[in-house]
Every structure is written in structure tokens, then in C-alpha cells.
Amino acid sequence: MALFGFLSADIAIDLGTANTLIYIKGKGIILNEPSIVAFDETTKKIIAVGHEAKQMHEKTHKGIKTIRPMGDGVIADFEIAEGMLRAFIKKVHSSIFPSSRVVICVPSGITEVEKRAVRDSAEHAGAKEVYLLAEPMAAAIGVGLDVSSPVGNMIIDIGGGTTEIAVISLSGIANGASIRVAGDELNIAIVEYFRKNYNILIGERTAEEIKCQVGSVMPLKEEVIIEVKGRDLVSGLPKMTEVSSIEIREALSDPVNQMIRAIKVALENTQPELASDILDRGIMLSGGGALIKGLDERIRLETNLPVHVAEDPLTAVVRGAGRVLEDLQKYSKVLIRSKKY
Ligand code: ADP
Numbered sequence: 102m103a104l105f106g107f108l109s110a111d112i113a114i115d116l117g118t119a120n121t122l123i124y125i126k127g128k129g130i131i132l133n134e135p136s137i138v139a140f141d142e143t144t145k146k147i148i149a150v151g152h153e154a155k156q157m158h159e160k161t162h163k164g165i166k167t168i169r170p171m172g173d174g175v176i177a178d179f180e181i182a183e184g185m186l187r188a189f190i191k192k193v194h195s196s197i198f199p200s201s202r203v204v205i206c207v208p209s210g211i212t213e214v215e216k217r218a219v220r221d222s223a224e225h226a227g228a229k230e231v232y233l234l235a236e237p238m239a240a241a242i243g244v245g246l247d248v249s250s251p252v253g254n255m256i257i258d259i260g261g262g263t264t265e266i267a268v269i270s271l272s273g274i275a276n277g278a279s280i281r282v283a284g285d286e287l288n289i290a291i292v293e294y295f296r297k298n299y300n301i302l303i304g305e306r307t308a309e310e311i312k313c314q315v316g317s318v319m320p321l322k323e324e325v326i327i328e329v330k331g332r333d334l335v336s337g338l339p340k341m342t343e344v345s346s347i348e349i350r351e352a353l354s355d356p357v358n359q360m361i362r363a364i365k366v367a368l369e370n371t372q373p374e375l376a377s378d379i380l381d382r383g384i385m386l387s388g389g390g391a392l393i394k395g396l397d398e399r400i401r402l403e404t405n406l407p408v409h410v411a412e413d414p415l416t417a418v419v420r421g422a423g424r425v426l427e428d429l430q431k432y433s434k435v436l437i438r439s440k441k442y
């Protein structure tokens with residue numbers, strides 16, 4: 102094996118609920134695809150992963166099923182998740198030789214059992230050494246915060262399944278919270294809004310498009326009207342309706358308020374010295390959810406703190422994991438220590 106060692110590669114993985122990104126040591130990000138799998142329901146054989154599987158999502162027929170195996174932020178379907186990870190690794194790694202070292206990001210609230218599941222998955226997928234890194238820590242490193250200094254930094258990573266809130270100092274998470282209200286809940290809230298107020302059933306993909314295009318949490322400079330297509334719940338027929346960005350904002354208000362509440366609770370639980378650092382330095386937002394229009398402004402208004410949105414928030418976690426991979430020694434303290442089995 103040692104003879105072929107040069108063929109193996111060290112990689113960092115952000116196995117998100119919505120998107121999986123892979124970074125190869127010395128090369129950078131070489132994969133960025135939705136965490137979706139399409140498989141044959143009878144044989145359980147994986148038919149497609151990533152972009153290809155997303156095309157099929159919600160448009161399948163009996164026999165083919167698509168799922169997002171990372172569910173709420175941790176592995177919901179172990180076998181399928183492992184298959185997906187293996188398929189993604191194969192895409193970036195044409196050789197069959199196993200990767201040596203893998204840094205893999207996990208939600209900060211993960212249990213020992215879940216840590217083990219992630220570790221096992223990565224090992225089955227070919228990793229020789231597995232290092233776990235908390236997502237908010239990865240995001241903080243990815244946006245260039247100095248995580249090792251004795252200064253408090255607050256980072257909020259809003260993904261598909263979870264919102265991770267963390268105060269980081271001295272290479273560790275001083276306090277934090279992980280709530281299962283994030284991008285997916287916003288989509289669900291939009292679906293519900295149409296069902297209740299318009300008697301129209303729309304798909305989650307449509308809801309996501311609406312959220313990304315016109316979703317907001319503060320009044321827009323110019324409110325817009327969009328056309329939305331779905332199925333009329335009374336007649337059963339396809340139907341189109343017009344809706345304003347003001348209504349979409351109303352639809353999003355519940356889950357957004359839950360996020361705001363969680364942020365306030367996390368601030369209340371922050372030690373005074375760290376809190377005073379956050380007062381100076383502000384809050385950093387990352388993850389796809391950071392892109393909702395007006396979220397930074399809303400958090401600023403609610404907390405009276407400076408709020409910044411990370412540059413390219415969707416890649417912050419994998420960029421941080423990549424930095425850790427490039428210098429495992431320097432970053433050894435930030436890795437999650439877990440029991441050896
Ligand atoms: P995860 O880490 O859980 O895979 P990501 O950080 O990749 O999640 O973010 C995915 C989430 O971000 C999805 O819920 C997606 O709808 C949302 N998202 C992506 N772009 C935007 C946007 N422009 N506006 C609002 N939400 C967005």
C-alpha cells in the first residue's frame with residue numbers, strides 16, 4: 102500500500118443537509134453538489150447522486166425514490182448516506198486507492214453515537230484517518246476569524262437542516278446552540294402559507310425558488326409580485342396565482358422569529374468578557390441561509406450588534422475544513438475529540 106501512497110489524497114468534506122462540498126489538499130474545492138440520492142426502491146441500488154439526483158427530486162415515479170440522507174443535520178439514513186459519500190468521493194478520486202486523511206464537518210450538537218456513525222461512514226468510504234470538525238468552527242476558520250486567540254467570536258451558520266450558533270474562543274466553542282430550524286423550515290413555511298391562504302399545494306422545490314428569489318425578513322426597497330404555480334386543492338387542477346414579496350415575508354416570519362430567539366438566548370448565555378468582545382467584533386453569518394434578504398439587518402436591529410455576512414457563505418465551512426486539512430498540526434486543538442472504538 103505504501104508504494105501507492107502517492108495516489109491517495111487527503112480531503113476535507115462538508116457533508117451538509119443541503120449540499121456536499123469536497124476539498125482536496127493542495128487543490129481546493131473540487132465538488133459542490135446537493136446532498137441528494139436517487140435510488141431503486143426495490144434493490145436499494147443508488148441510481149444517481151448530487152445534481153443528477155436533484156433533477157429527479159419530487160419528479161420521480163414508483164420504483165425510484167430520492168432522499169436527502171443527511172436529514173436534520175445528522176445521518177438520517179445510514180446506508181444511503183454512506184453510499185452517497187462513497188459516490189461523491191469516487192467522483193473526485195478516479196483511483197480506487199483509499200484517501201489517507203479525511204477532515205469531516207459535523208454539527209456541534211452531535212452525540213457520541215452520531216459521531217461514530219459519521220466516522221464509520223467515512224472509513225467505509227475509504228478514509229484511513231478521520232478527523233471530525235464542528236461546523237461552526239469550520240465556518241469561523243473559513244471566514245478567516247482567529248479562532249485560537251482569547252477573544253470571543255460569534256458565528257451563526259444557517260444551513261438546510263440546522264442553524265448552528267457558536268461563540269468561539271481559544272480554539273474551542275465556549276457556548277453554542279444548534280436548532281433544527283433553518284432553510285428547510287423556511288421552505289415548509291412557504292408551502293404551508295400557500296396551502297392555508299390560497300388552497301394551493303406547491304412543491305418544496307418551488308418553495309425554495311420563491312425563498313431564494315423574493316424571500317426577505319425586512320421590507321424591500323421595491324416589493325415585487327411573482328407568479329406561483331401549484332395544484333388547486335379544491336379542483337385538483339394545476340393553478341397559477343400571484344403573490345407579493347410582502348406575503349412571502351409574512352410566511353417566513355415564524356421560523357425566522359425562532360432563529361432570532363435562539364440567537365438571543367445564546368447571547369444571554371455568553372460569559373460577560375466574551376460578550377464584550379462580540380459587542381466590538383459583531384456576529385458573522387455563514388451558510389446558505391445567510392443569503393435571505395435582510396437577515397443581517399434584522400439581527401442587527403434585534404441585538405444591537407454589528408452583523409456581517411461571510412463572503413461566499415455557502416463555501417465557508419468547506420474552506421475552513423480545507424485550511425485545517427492543510428495544517429492539521431496547527432489546528433489540532435480545534436478538532437473534536439471523540440472516543441476511539
Ligand atoms: P447545509 O450546510 O445544511 O448543506 P447550506 O449552507 O448549503 O446548507 O445552505 C443551504 C440552504 O441555504 C438551503 O436551505 C437553501 O435553500 C438556502 N439558500 C441558498 N441560497 C439562498 C438564497 N439566496 N436565499 C435564501 N436561502 C438560500
Ligand code: MG
Nearest residue numbers: 117260388418
Ligand atoms: Mg453546512
